[in-house]
């Protein structure tokens with residue numbers, strides 16, 4: 001009986017994969033896969049479905065410095081896959097003509113689940129993010145119209161737009177859709193943390209990681225809320241008392257938002273140094289030290305940070321051990337993204 005079922009299983013493996021998931025076809029690799037422990041997408045994917053041709057176009061655009069005014073700066077100059085599409089080299093971003101921006105380039109992960117972007121939430125639709133990058137004088141210094149003219153006159157792009165969208169008449173709208181297809185595919189859900197939460201790969205936390213998780217749940221998760229490790233809200237986490245960058249208040253006009261910034265996701269955070277909106281902190285221990293005894297009082301300081309988050313050196317290390325479990329190595333080497 002047992003031998004017979006083994007044989008049946010072997011035959012079934014051959015035909016069906018023996019109860020495993022259906023074999024993945026190349027096309028499926030470029031579909032959006034909803035992680036079961038994540039919220040539903042905030043982006044309307046029906047309006048811009050992810051396709052292989054669209055993503056490949058998006059990646060080519062993302063890596064193309066010719067979209068910038070002096071043809072020297074691509075999106076990927078400031079957003080590198082090896083560090084979850086953050087910028088490991090610059091505290092403040094560096095654009096065309098050696099211009100220095102005012103903020104640190106954030107990682108680009110899981111944005112399909114988010115509804116506001118930039119450190120101040122100043123952009124409220126993912127499709128509009130690249131406009132700012134292309135046109136900002138401290139990033140790519142170009143105009144949308146010139147970028148589109150360049151693409152239309154290029155020898156490769158019209159055919160790529162035809163493959164992705166069925167037309168070789170290039171518009172800024174289609175270009176932005178190609179960027180969004182690529183960005184929407186950038187889902188990071190394959191860290192050790194995810195394995196443990198989903199019971200995948202027999203993963204389990206070490207004693208220190210578990211202790212770190214408990215401390216994190218107690219002190220950090222009200223803002224850096226799982227599973228995205230951001231509540232998607234805004235807070236002043238005590239960096240300053242006078243604000244050269246007004247943060248959220250520059251967008252809302254509300255003085256109660258002065259010095260509040262979008263709460264960053266801590267997924268892959270071990271890879272995304274330097275930290276904070278202006279990259280002022282170089283290491284994770286420095287950020288823990290900040291919460292421990294570096295909190296600066298101001299009228300808009302978050303209530304839960306009024307007396308800091310006192311943690312022993314061991315506890316700080318345990319939190320960092322836990323944060324390390326949020327690193328998604330498969331994401332950072334995923335060949336679909338390059």
Ligand code: HEC
Nearest residue numbers: 074075078093094095103104105117118119129130133139
């Ligand atoms: C010169 C460096 C630089 C270049 C080039 C650049 N970016 Fe960025 N990017 C940044 C910075 C800095 C921010 C944060 C801006 C802010 O908060 O004001 C950002 C923010 C973003 C975000 C939002 C992330 C979030 O969580 O809010 C996305 C998406 C993004 N960039 C995509 C792109 C794309 C697509 C391109 C190319 C068209 C591009 N970037 C080019 C520096 C750069």
Ligand code: HEC
Nearest residue numbers: 219220223235237261262263264275276277287291302309
């Ligand atoms: C009241 C909300 C709040 C709490 C509680 C909080 N944070 Fe933050 N955290 C923020 C905000 C807001 C920022 C971004 C601030 C900025 O750049 O101006 C941030 C930034 C960070 C960063 C830098 C991330 C990056 O990509 O630059 C790290 C690391 C971090 N927090 C870790 C923690 C840890 C660990 C705890 C618990 C010990 C914690 N935070 C508690 C709101 C909070």
